[in-house]
Amino acid sequence: xxxxxxxxxxEAAAASPVDGSRPNIVFILADDVGWNxxxxxxxxxxxxxxxxxxxxxxxxxxxxxxxxxxxxxxxxFLTGRYAFRxxxxxxxxxxxxxxxxxxxxxxxxxxxxxxxxxxxxxxDTNERTVAEVLKDxxxxxxxxxxWHCGEWLVGQLPMGQGFxxxxxxxxxxxxxxxxxxxxxxxxxxxxxDWHRNQKPVYEPGYATDLIASEAVNVIANHRMTQSGKKxxxxxxxxxxxxxxxxxxxxxxxxxxEHGKRYAALKCLDDAVGRIVGAVDESGYKDNTLVIFANDNxxxxxxxNAPYRGTKNTNYEGGVRVPCLMRWPEKIKPGSTNSGMMxxxxxxxxxxxxxxxxxxxxxxxxxxxxxxxxxGDAKSKRDxxxxxxxxxxxxxAIRKGDYKLVGKELYNIVKDPGEKKDIxxxxxxxxxxxxxxxxxxxxxxxxxxxxxxxxxPALPWVYGQEENENVPQWIKDEVLKIRATxxxxxxxxxxxxxxxxxxxxxIYTGDGR
Ligand SMILES: [Ca+2]
Numbered sequence: 001x002x003x004x005x006x007x008x009x010x011e012a013a014a015a016s017p018v019d020g021s022r023p024n025i026v027f028i029l030a031d032d033v034g035w036n037x038x039x040x041x042x043x044x045x046x047x048x049x050x051x052x053x054x055x056x057x058x059x060x061x062x063x064x065x066x067x068x069x070x071x072x073x074x075x076x077f078l079t080g081r082y083a084f085r086x087x088x089x090x091x092x093x094x095x096x097x098x099x100x101x102x103x104x105x106x107x108x109x110x111x112x113x114x115x116x117x118x119x120x121x122x123x124d125t126n127e128r129t130v131a132e133v134l135k136d137x138x139x140x141x142x143x144x145x146x147w148h149c150g151e152w153l154v155g156q157l158p159m160g161q162g163f164x165x166x167x168x169x170x171x172x173x174x175x176x177x178x179x180x181x182x183x184x185x186x187x188x189x190x191x192x193d194w195h196r197n198q199k200p201v202y203e204p205g206y207a208t209d210l211i212a213s214e215a216v217n218v219i220a221n222h223r224m225t226q227s228g229k230k231x232x233x234x235x236x237x238x239x240x241x242x243x244x245x246x247x248x249x250x251x252x253x254x255x256x257e258h259g260k261r262y263a264a265l266k267c268l269d270d271a272v273g274r275i276v277g278a279v280d281e282s283g284y285k286d287n288t289l290v291i292f293a294n295d296n297x298x299x300x301x302x303x304n305a306p307y308r309g310t311k312n313t314n315y316e317g318g319v320r321v322p323c324l325m326r327w328p329e330k331i332k333p334g335s336t337n338s339g340m341m342x343x344x345x346x347x348x349x350x351x352x353x354x355x356x357x358x359x360x361x362x363x364x365x366x367x368x369x370x371x372x373x374x375g376d377a378k379s380k381r382d383x384x385x386x387x388x389x390x391x392x393x394x395x396a397i398r399k400g401d402y403k404l405v406g407k408e409l410y411n412i413v414k415d416p417g418e419k420k421d422i423x424x425x426x427x428x429x430x431x432x433x434x435x436x437x438x439x440x441x442x443x444x445x446x447x448x449x450x451x452x453x454x455x456p457a458l459p460w461v462y463g464q465e466e467n468e469n470v471p472q473w474i475k476d477e478v479l480k481i482r483a484t485x486x487x488x489x490x491x492x493x494x495x496x497x498x499x500x501x502x503x504x505x506i507y508t509g510d511g512r
Pocket of ligand 1: 296
């Protein structure tokens with residue numbers, strides 16, 4: 001009921017002058033960077049000069065929220081729906097981990113070959129993604145980088161979800177140099193995961209640089225194919241860097257000066273500079289909306305200061321991230337917008353800019369923000385559902401100035417650092433918010449598709465079709481790395497973290 005009312009409000013909002021103006025949209029997403037690790041937010045400004053420049057040339061949204069980890073944020077961006085509605089609060093790899101399955105009353109299954117394997121999970125192909133909305137509205141749609149919304153079934157891969165061009169990896173992360181990644185669960189060895197247009201490709205180089213090069217090429221090629229055309233086809237370019245998510249292996253430059261993490265960040269900044277440069281050099285500067293955001297907070301609390309918490313928590317440090325937007329003449333340089341926004345809002349906002357249709361069967365949580373970002377309107381969003389029951393994390397909801405995280409209550413406006421739990425003093429508000437988030441929990445759909453199993457249990461390469469008739473070079477590459485991996489694990493230990501206990505997880509290592 002409440003969401004229905006919100007949808008009506010959003011439909012009735014005053015049109016902004018940019019509605020239907022069909023700009024190119026370049027959406028750049030970083031991975032696992034902490035709030036204060038960007039130069040414009042506190043860290044050494046020399047580390048992120050290009051990202052700082054975006055901040056200077058555009059608007060910073062300082063009340064912008066995502067979900068607490070990679071997959072739910074990406075699914076929410078793609079579908080315009082809170083992660084729980086697509087079960088994306090559970091990552092695909094979680095369905096191969098006994099400790100996670102136990103929380104759903106399930107056990108690890110075996111495939112027909114008798115191998116313990118993963119149940120297949122990803123964003124349902126019947127979701128209408130933002131790429132599909134923009135493609136239907138006449139955009140050319142492209143993704144370069146990390147997907148993490150299903151790595152096996154063709155219908156759950158980017159080109160089954162509205163992208164006309166694809167480059168990068170499907171899984172939770174990538175070794176930036178050898179393009180392999182630990183399958184994570186339940187098999188413990190690496191899988192090859194680097195593709196163009198959903199065919200495996202071998203390309204030497206550092207993943208951050210390669211993702212940037214692909215985006216630059218897409219932008220340049222788009223310009224060439226558009227020249228001389230009467231009707232301009234706009235471009236939607238989704239660039240999802242793995243940086244600076246672990247594993248941080250060899251980094252081609254800056255390591256001696258800055259150490260691995262910040263060398264990776266500086267490489268990410270180089271990449272952002274190249275992509276924005278390609279937009280400008282192609283003559284697209286004035287009709288392109290460039291967005292830079294981050295998918296969730298950093299792994300350690302000090303990275304997210306002044307906010308509390310880390311990735312995989314629903315404290316501000318986990319879910320409040322920087323978001324910059326540049327569109328010359330349409331957005332005031334160096335401005336700040338404090339309207340509350342959620343990553344799902346891009347769905348409605350992009351559709352409105354594109355003159356696309358928001359009609360669909362499934363309930364949208366996103367709200368059109370064009371009049372907030374490009375006009376003077378105040379954000380009508382006063383609520384964000386981060387988590388409901390049935391997640392591995394505690395239910396969490398922001399409503400107005402307040403946020404309920406499990407049983408804790410904070411006034412985010414007065415206490416953005418969430419230092420003072422005020423639940424005991426506000427039992428009525430706690431009861432109201434608990435009831436509200438429980439109501440949303442009842443909207444979680446049944447979990448389906450769990451009879452689909454990954455077979456073989458340990459593929460050579462991600463993508464069910466790509467794993468048929470695997471070329472020898474992939475097998476050679478993968479075997480070479482598997483030979484260097486540990487062959488045994490102590491009983492009861494796993495190469496991946498255990499499921500959170502009591503809704504909490506402590507993050508270490510490569511960010512899994
Ligand atoms: Ca992430």
